[in-house]
């Protein structure tokens with residue numbers, strides 16, 4: 374019931390209809406519907422969303438990467454600190470990473486002041502947080518597999534042998 | 535001015551060329567006429583080439599091509615097909631299968647020697663034979679046989695002058711893949727009459743049902759087969775102009791002699807890219823094959839639903855639907871479709887007489903465009 378090909382198709386375009394997927398994979402539409410339903414129910418497919426280029430839509434948004442050093446203590450592990458951080462809606466993502474810092478947090482806001490305020494007031498003051506290091510995102514080249522430049526043209530000759 | 539060579543004069547220009555000239559005067563054409571991948575070459579391959587340039591690898595290589603590349607090809611043929619070719623003597627790096635085909639013909643043909651060529655087929659096969667002074671002997675195949683040549687057709691075409699059989703499976707323009715038993719019988723005929731087999735397996739990696747059958751793996755075939763393959767289709771590297779020929783040492787040496795004097799060596803930067811392709815781009819190749827396979831099913835269903843019946847091709851990236859029901863000739867159909875709906879497909883007769891009544895549609899194009907093109911074709915056909 375876990376169908377990697379269907380997952381790859383939906384990851385490329387979540388709007389591909391079950392009927393079209395059925396043709397593409399040589400399965401019946403019913404089989405495809407069942408497989409998708411199963412994968413949705415079991416949390417393999419978490420949800421469907423739209424990739425938006427907000428900048429093009431005229432909306433300014435500021436992202437910052439915050440590296441956080443954590444001092445875990447008895448009863449307060451990395452998971453607990455991470456959880457206290459990711460509950461904030463300003464937090465876009467949180468990862469536990471190897472290296473000098475422990476958590477990598479991506480914070481989103483309307484402007485730099487807002488993000489800086491969030492880091493200083495909320496993040497840095499959390500129990501267990503030893504230090505933070507922030508870098509603001511200046512330009513997005515590629516995000517989650519999508520390249521944010523002009524789409525490349527098909528420059529092939531229109532008819533070839 | 536004195537007149538140009540008779541052979542060149544008498545060779546008709548490619549039917550595709552004429553059609554291309556019309557298409558290129560128009561704008562916003564949705565093209566199913568393209569015979570090359572829509573994917574760009576995987577980045578690791580492009581990057582390896584750039585690095586080779588940065589390091590200053592900008593010189594001639596051995597006439598045979600870089601030994602490192604020949605070794606990589608030899609290993610990959612062994613791993614993939616169980617075939618062993620000595621990288622020192624039995625492999626030649628060519629400027630695509632296009633050059634491989636040309637020099638294979640020139641290496642084996644004497645004036646007047648005949649080459650049996652099942653049609654419909656790739657547009658270069660006959661001209662390559664002609665330019666080498668040989669005589670092409672086309673054999674018609676039909677839809678009822680899946681556009682696969684029957685062994686008895688080949689046997690009937692053999693004469694005292696027959697020198698070689700040219701096979702190209704998976705086929706451009708039909709996507710046909712010949713089953714093992716038929717290929718074995720053809721090899722038997724080649725053995726019986728002592729013929730070369732020239733096998734164009736450029737679409738071998740683009741096989742969707744079962745595994746590709748490489749001709750030299752068949753009993754009796756290895757010592758008489760010139761295997762031509764390349765990087766253009768499997769790794770989306772058409773512009774790099776790189777491929778290879780594998781075969782008996784004497785034949786490869788003869789081909790090398792021509793190559794030495796006319797080409798010197800395949801482009802060095804492309805050879806570096808090809809090494810990277812073989813070593814590190816198989817995953818990319820498989821991803822492309824999965825997408826071609828999905829589009830294949832979509833376009834076949836779409837065309838059949840429209841009422842342009844077509845077989846399910848087992849390889850390459852072409853479908854070859856019949857348009858006989860419309861009452862139009864291939865040329866008329868393609869021209870009208872182009873002018874009325876701005877969709878470019880290629881008339882089947884460009885690939886041989888028996889291609890009349892068919893059109894070639896390439897699915898090396900995004901699913902979106904395939905679906906749009908299908909809609910337009912449906913509209914066009916419903917108006918006829």
Ligand SMILES: Cc1ncc(COP(=O)(O)O)c(C=O)c1O
Nearest residue numbers: 534630631632656706764766777
């Ligand atoms: C059947 C066939 N053989 C050979 C070629 C030429 O390949 P290359 O780019 O390796 O010269 C093509 C390209 O369209 C082809 O379709």
